[in-house]
Amino acid sequence: MKINVVAQPAFHLPLADAQAVALVAGEALLREVMTWPKPGLVSHIDNGSHTDMDMGIFLKSAQAITPFFGMLFLAGYHRAGLPKLRSIGLAAEQAMLTATGGINTHRGAIWGLGLLSAAIGWRTSQRSSASSCDIVRSVWGHEIRATPNNSRSHGGQAKQRYGAGGAREEAQLGFPIIRHIGLPALRLGRIMRPNDEGAARVQCCMALIAAMEDTNLLHRGGPEGLIFARRLAGEFLMSGGIAAPDWKIRAASIHGRFTEKKLSPGGAADGLALCLFLDRERSLTS
Ligand SMILES: CC(C)(COP(=O)(O)OP(=O)(O)OC[C@H]1O[C@@H](n2cnc3c(N)ncnc32)[C@H](O)[C@@H]1O)[C@@H](O)C(=O)NCCC(=O)NCCS
Numbered sequence: 001m002k003i004n005v006v007a008q009p010a011f012h013l014p015l016a017d018a019q020a021v022a023l024v025a026g027e028a029l030l031r032e033v034m035t036w037p038k039p040g041l042v043s044h045i046d047n048g049s050h051t052d053m054d055m056g057i058f059l060k061s062a063q064a065i066t067p068f069f070g071m072l073f074l075a076g077y078h079r080a081g082l083p084k085l086r087s088i089g090l091a092a093e094q095a096m097l098t099a100t101g102g103i104n105t106h107r108g109a110i111w112g113l114g115l116l117s118a119a120i121g122w123r124t125s126q127r128s129s130a131s132s133c134d135i136v137r138s139v140w141g142h143e144i145r146a147t148p149n150n151s152r153s154h155g156g157q158a159k160q161r162y163g164a165g166g167a168r169e170e171a172q173l174g175f176p177i178i179r180h181i182g183l184p185a186l187r188l189g190r191i192m193r194p195n196d197e198g199a200a201r202v203q204c205c206m207a208l209i210a211a212m213e214d215t216n217l218l219h220r221g222g223p224e225g226l227i228f229a230r231r232l233a234g235e236f237l238m239s240g241g242i243a244a245p246d247w248k249i250r251a252a253s254i255h256g257r258f259t260e261k262k263l264s265p266g267g268a269a270d271g272l273a274l275c276l277f278l279d280r281e282r283s284l285t286s
């Protein structure tokens with residue numbers, strides 16, 4: 001049988017856009033880990049509260065998962081439902097675990113950056129002007145809400161024990177803390193210290209810690225750990241944040257206090273990467 005190729009519907013693959021989104025997501029992950037001092041978190045300077053990971057592992061992990069953000073963009077472009085996004089997200093998690101020898105470096109980041117990449121794909125094909133955060137809420141929010149809680153994950157256990165919404169709730173609501181707290185803090189930080197992008201990223205990270213119900217903090221330190229972390233980050237911001245002349249000494253001291261207590265605000269670290277991604281999203285597609 002002869003196929004009339006011209007009569008076949010074209011299957012459009014916007015590969016250049018997918019590549020651009022993947023690169024911006026990958027860069028956001030690199031900038032996040034290259035930020036110091038982030039309380040209790042891994043960076044190029046030290047490993048904070050972590051004994052099982054260092055920056056080298058984060059770099060390997062970021063490299064392994066970056067292509068998946070392009071795939072998620074394409075899935076969103078073709079209006080995939082959550083089950084399809086989930087299968088790509090789980091494949092990305094598997095690539096992360098292979099690259100790190102089984103260590104969870106970027107599960108939360110795959111989730112947040114993955115949904116936002118899919119949303120930018122959806123926006124491109126639908127010629128929508130909505131923000132990627134609103135698209136995640138309106139297109140996949142119901143499906144996210146209907147997904148059963150994972151009682152084996154640390155976040156799932158924090159939800160069961162303390163009722164914390166965690167990464168899933170943040171996504172289903174359209175990332176309110178990222179949009180309304182993290183991103184403005186990053187941009188204010190740039191005004192406070194125009195020549196110090198690293199300082200602006202610390203300001204953003206502290207604002208996220210002060211505002212979030214971070215399930216990593218709940219898992220490692222219980223409600224006391226979460227309250228302690230939010231208080232210290234809040235005090236840092238209330239006494240001038242990075243505008244204060246001694247901001248770096250104070251942030252490093254907070255980093256030390258988190259490390260002594262083995263607290264790690266992984267949700268805020270992921271949130272910083274999401275803010276860095278959203279900060280550049282308008283340069284991608286609209
Ligand atoms: C929803 C996810 C993050 C699992 O969440 P859960 O709370 O059950 O597990 P876990 O403790 O392993 O991971 C939570 C991650 O979220 C981050 N986090 C913690 N608290 C918060 C918060 N308040 N807000 C945002 N992120 C947070 C942490 O860094 C942590 O890494 C996700 O891994 C998942 O379900 N993946 C399945 C694949 C999928 O559906 N993908 C879809 C598109 S990529």
Ligand SMILES: Nc1ncnc2c1ncn2[C@@H]1O[C@H](COP(=O)(O)OP(=O)(O)OP(=O)(O)O)[C@@H](O)[C@H]1O
Pocket residue numbers: 032033040041042043050104105106107108109154216220264265266267269270
């Ligand atoms: N720079 C960073 N330093 C530490 N954690 C980070 C960083 N960036 C992101 N994270 C997030 O923190 C999570 C890892 O934190 P943690 O090791 O506490 O989680 P866990 O694997 O659930 O638990 P545990 O190691 O306590 O058994 C990762 O899922 C990742 O999303």
